[in-house]
Every structure is written in C-alpha cells, then in structure tokens.
Amino acid sequence: MSSQSNTEKMQLCLDFIDQRLETTAEQTIHIAEMIIEDIRSLTEGYQDALKEGTLKEHSELVRNTQMNWVNQLHDIILEQTNRDLNGQVIMALKQFVDKLNEKQFKHYQFDLPSAVASQQHSNEHEYLSQEEIDILMGQQNLFEEKTTH
Numbered sequence: 282m283s284s285q286s287n288t289e290k291m292q293l294c295l296d297f298i299d300q301r302l303e304t305t306a307e308q309t310i311h312i313a314e315m316i317i318e319d320i321r322s323l324t325e326g327y328q329d330a331l332k333e334g335t336l337k338e339h340s341e342l343v344r345n346t347q348m349n350w351v352n353q354l355h356d357i358i359l360e361q362t363n364r365d366l367n368g369q370v371i372m373a374l375k376q377f378v379d380k381l382n383e384k385q386f387k388h389y390q391f392d393l394p395s396a397v398a399s400q401q402h403s404n405e406h407e408y409l410s411q412e413e414i415d416i417l418m419g420q421q422n423l424f425e426e427k428t429t430h
Contacts, residue, residue, distance in 0.1 A: 291377070294370045305361075312353070319346050 285293070323343050330339035 287377070291374060294374050298370055308357075312357070316350055319350070 323339075323346060326339055326342070330336045
C-alpha cells in the first residue's frame, strides 16, 4: 500500500465510497422490491385462502413473512449503524487534506461553491437565500407587468 502515491490513495478512497454508496442503494432497492412482491403475493393469497378455507395457514404464512422481513431489516439497520465505513473513509481523507493544507496550500486561494458558501454564517450576507431570490423574482415580474401595460 505504501508504494501508492497520495493521489492514488485518495482516488482509491473516493472509489470505495462511490462503490459502497452504489451497492447500498442497489441492496435497498432490491429489498424493497422483494418486500413489495411478498406483500402483493400475500394480498392475492388472502382471497384464495378465503375461498379455500385456509385462512389459518395463510395467516401463518403472513406472520412468518413479516418476521423474516423484520429480522432482515433490523440486521441492515444494525450494520449501517455499527459500521459507517463511508464516514471512516471521509474522516481519513479530511485528516489528510487538513495536513496537506497546513503544509502546502497556505498561499493558494480556494473558493467554496456558492451552495456551500451560502450555508456559512460568515458569508450569509454575500449570498441571497431562496426566499430572497423568490421575493426579488416576484418584484421583477411585477416591474415587467407594469412596464408592458
């Protein structure tokens, strides 16, 4: 690992985060689709159970299916809570960048994107809030209406 450059290590970390986010999203979608399919199947099966007089068996199937999903969802929540790998990787990158900033980038200017800068209290007067933009746009529309009539 030490033979990799810092740039390669940073790219590796970013790729890891990207892959993990994509995998997590895919897993979540897959689980949701399976739950929907089970619910659909159990709902349709209820009508059949009514006709065939097998409500007790259907009820047991519903209970078992629900417990299966509750257990799986509980495991997923615990995994996300106990192992926030993205957070660990982001912290490692942040510490590295902080050290880099201390040593090399004191003389470089780096401007925050406006969406980020507008959230900072020190810059709050340099950027308009969405509410202020809406008010100004409303005034502009009023001005245009008065000049066209």
